[in-house]
Amino acid sequence: MPQLEQFIPPVTPPVDTAAAPALDATVHGVLARMRALDAALPHHDGVAVFNRVYLAVTQEIDGWIDTGGFTDPEAARTLDARFAERYLTAVDAAVADRRPPACWRPLFQMRRHPGVRPLQFALAGINAHIGHDLALAVVDACRSLGCEPAELEDEYDRVGDVLVALEEHIREELMPGPDLLQIADPLTHLLGSWSLERARDATWTAARALWALRGLPDVAQEFTDRLDTAVGFAGRMLLTPL
Template sequence: MAAENIDGVVDALAAIVRAAYAAGDRVGYFASLYRQVTVEVRTAIHNGEFDDGARMDRFDTIFGNRYFAAYDAWQRDRSGPRCWREAFGLVDRGDTIIVQHLLLGVSAHINLDLAIAAAETSPGQEIHGLHRDFQLINDILARVALAVQEAVGAVSPYLWLLDRFGGRTDEQILDFSIRQARREAWQNAVLLAGQTGAQRAETVDRLDVRAAVLARLIARPSGLLRPAMEIIAATESDDVPAVITHLDHAAER
């Protein structure tokens, strides 16, 4: 699948969410979060909140199409970028908790795809004109992430154990990790915007390797987090369609 504009991105994400709901597929967890973020970005474009709405439409479309390409590659023959293979490869594991699926998708999409999409949207010196609009998306992500995090808590009653044993605050589970990743993504976008050919391919490969390492850390925690996550997995809802529905309407609440 490939979208032609941000409306197409929203529609394609909604289709993935519907298919995941029907199949009881946990891939719908991240797709639900991503759909809501994209709807909010589209609303901000329509409201004139960005310096260049048409550019943000292009940017979001390129960004979305990288996710769709990774999704299609995985569905076709389990191929695609390393970090996305890590994320999609865990959707059938019953011991992976809801927030892990969300973070795996967020990590792959931001740590790999975001910089590439920004550099393709605004190559060369044009990248610097994108910075303010790029930063505005942080507020949208933070708003949706907080809503989704609260929704996760309703179906995962022992999620608070991550705070106690992981030494992190609620905001650091989703919001802060997103902000930190986006700061690094911007730096990589500036780098990629000034590169071509082999240089750019080498940078993209490096980003993919690093994102895959981060995915493995998210998927296979060590220390006290491991028993905490076993408790969370045993007590949170295993009704995948119900969880997808709950997450997919989090921002609307």
């Protein structure tokens, strides 16, 4: 069976948040990486399904930034870039045969399973990225900008609004069958147990907790590890073969 590295273009190193390049270049850089993945991965690959979704999200957010949709464009670009870097770092780890975070492992492990539907792949990736990566990205952005999480709340909420709108579109586009048949489809019942809005609210709480724990690195690491494990468990449930 083909290996992941056969479908993924050469890896560029993750951006060092301590010495990041110009923010516009960083956002454009992660968009270029996702477009390269979209061109290289087989269409039905589970990682490809999520990558298409996330590429659309990032392009939408980038468009909002360029047209003045955020009150603080610099903060929005920083949060957007730090967020995307977490996903791309997980891809880099898989390519290099390193273990990605637990939240991402179900998607990489199940990405070619014939019993998993495209909508499950999309939402499992969203679950990993929102439930784990976004909290860490808020902390990364606060460190880069020298601010508190409360100063990023407006940008966080606007990014969340884009994600919720796109999740609704994704469900409509990838949900199989006529509406009358969806009630009996086990996919309907499986996905009804997960909510992006609830995940977004929980992530904001986690981000604030991690920021408050930044002076206690051992405790912060334990909190992060437990969060990673819990989100990975939810991802495995979302990828239950049907």
